[in-house]
Amino acid sequence: MEVHQVEMVMSAVRESQYPTDGLPEVAFVGRSNVGKSSLTNVLINRKSFARTSSQPGKTQTLNFYKVENQVFFVDVPGYGYAKVSKKAREDFAIMIGEYLRKRVPLKGIVQLVDARHLPSREDIEMYNWLISDDIGLPVLVVATKADKISRGKWNKVEADIKRSLQFNEELSDFEIFSAETKYGKDNIWDWLEARMLD
Ligand code: GTP
Ligand code: MG
Numbered sequence: 001m002e003v004h005q006v007e008m009v010m011s012a013v014r015e016s017q018y019p020t021d022g023l024p025e026v027a028f029v030g031r032s033n034v035g036k037s038s039l040t041n042v043l044i045n046r047k048s049f050a051r052t053s054s055q056p057g058k059t060q061t062l063n064f065y066k067v068e069n070q071v072f073f074v075d076v077p078g079y080g081y082a083k084v085s086k087k088a089r090e091d092f093a094i095m096i097g098e099y100l101r102k103r104v105p106l107k108g109i110v111q112l113v114d115a116r117h118l119p120s121r122e123d124i125e126m127y128n129w130l131i132s133d134d135i136g137l138p139v140l141v142v143a144t145k146a147d148k149i150s151r152g153k154w155n156k157v158e159a160d161i162k163r164s165l166q167f168n169e170e171l172s173d174f175e176i177f178s179a180e181t182k183y184g185k186d187n188i189w190d191w192l193e194a195r196m197l198d
Contacts, residue, residue, distance in 0.1 A: 001189055003044045005068055011061035013095055018103070019064050024196045025072040025105045029096070029130075030112030031123060032078025035144040038179035039112060040065065040073055043189060060092075062099055071196050074099070074106075079122050100135055108138045108195035110188070115143035115157050115176065118164045131171040138198075139172040140191050141165065147178040 012018050028036045044067055063075040076099070077092050084092075100109065109130055113119050119127070130139045143161055146154065154176055161167075162174065173191060177184035 001193060003068055006044045007066045009064045009066045011063050013061050019072060023072055024107045025074050026108045026192055026195060027074040027076050027106060028110045029076045030078060034112045034114055035179055036075055036112055040075055042179050042182050042185055107198055110140045110142055112142045112144050113161060115146045116148055119161060124165055127165045131168050138195055141172055141174045142177045144177045146176045146183060147180040
């Protein structure tokens with residue numbers, strides 16, 4: 001999709017604040033600082049629409065971006081950030097769980113992992129929860145920051161990440177991505193557009 005128009009429509013922490021437009025939604029989840037906002041910005045052709053930061057834990061609400069009046073991208077707060085309080089982490093978990101489990105317009109979930117490392121315990125737990133019957137939505141695992149790894153290692157990175165996640169080829173797909181080079185952008189858009197039509 002060629003994106004010309006994006007609105008940051010709203011931040012929500014509870015169901016009553018979600019949009020009511022009836023457009024399909026896709027959510028972006030992943031460890032804090034993994035690059036969710038950076039991926040969103042590349043997909044919508046903006047340098048810094050979704051706020052990016054070298055400081056983890058900046059995104060603390062569900063942020064709904066309306067793209068071309070056709071779809072909402074939902075930037076979900078990152079997990080695994082040690083410096084927030086236990087209470088704040090539990091509140092996040094409830095907020096994210098409520099959204100991912102119950103949201104009817106939600107058509108797919110993009111889970112980002114860092115291409116440089118094996119998935120963390122939390123990445124693995126999140127992935128397994130996303131593909132479980134509890135949620136039951138299509139999942140695209142995106143291994144990001146691929147510019148930090150030489151091209152010759154990408155196949156091994158994919159194999160290692162998939163093995164570590166016990167990747168389910170029927171319930172999920174995989175793409176390598178870099179926000180620096182924009183590698184993978186078109187494939188990710190193709191995946192999103194197919195989900196939006198489902
Ligand atoms: P939270 O909102 O805190 O959960 O973080 P986030 O997942 O939205 O991460 P964000 O997009 O803010 O990126 C975090 C840092 O990683 C920033 O310094 C980005 O510039 C950097 N970054 C993100 N994607 C890439 C990438 O593909 N390559 C490289 N080299 N750096 C990246
Ligand atoms: Mg962010």
